[in-house]
């Protein structure tokens with residue numbers, strides 16, 4: 618599918634895009650980001666937002682000096698931060714007259730047919746109502762993402778559950794490079810990936826900052842999960858949210874992972 622034609626879009630934003638190096642929320646970034654999503658909605662697109670940041674916001678609210686390293690404290694911080702995070706989004710989206718909803722999930726919902734169907738029903742009705750679902754992991758009942766990872770895999774699961782046309786993963790880096798550009802200055806950006814093979818898996822490494830958790834490898838796994846459902850994934854920088862417009866206008870932005878069903882004819886990886 619041409620990116621321009623994508624109508625139902627899942628956008629995932631991570632902690633390192635939403636927060637300053639201090640760990641506190643990056644107000645300007647969130648404002649710009651919400652404005653772009655609200656505008657896309659006004660253009661007729663259906664938007665589902667998968668957002669991290671609960672722990673970061675909770676840490677700020679508790680006045681802790683740094684992000685805790687033990688799971689129990691991270692769960693508590695997430696529980697505290699989640700409502701503040703939703704309050705921030707609700708206030709921002711309300712400025713543009715958009716209604717949001719909170720959906721807390723665990724990525725294993727897809728393993729149970731009934732739970733999977735319940736999630737699908739909720740998403741489809743929310744989208745019919747014209748609401749923007751705002752999704753995060755339920756960190757009280759699952760700890761995989763806060764212990765090992767990120768919300769990247771969750772975003773792919775959500776894209777599948779919503780039958781999305783496109784998954785956009787906003788990162789602190791502008792796409793997949795031939796090596797981690799933070800450690801190898803000669804690494805170059807890969808514009809298109811038509812197959813997630815051993816080479817692609819070998820160049821994707823872990824997180825690059827104290828606030829990032831999954832790194833590139835979890836984004837590749839997310840692209841794999843989405844790809845199996847016929848959904849393309851774009852990994853791109855979240856630094857300038859307005860870049861999403863350029864992507865949706867058809868410009869080559871970030872790294873595009875083509876799903877199995879959507880291999881283009883003239884793309885070189």
Ligand SMILES: Nc1ncnc2c1ncn2[C@@H]1O[C@H](COP(=O)(O)OP(=O)(O)O)[C@@H](O)[C@H]1O
Pocket residue numbers: 631632633634767787788789790792793794795796797798799820821822823824825826828829830831832833834
């Ligand atoms: N091949 C690669 N190409 C690009 N970034 C890579 C690669 N391997 C590892 N990385 C690291 O992955 C990081 C992005 O993931 P992460 O730190 O989890 O942040 P976020 O979830 O906000 O995108 C990059 O900043 C970079 O340091």
Ligand SMILES: N[C@@H](CCC(=O)OP(=O)(O)O)C(=O)O
Pocket residue numbers: 630631632633668669670671672673695753754756762763766767768769828829830831
């Ligand atoms: N669900 C948690 C943690 C998930 C997390 O750190 O993900 P990410 O920032 O995408 O690597 C939160 O909202 O803080």
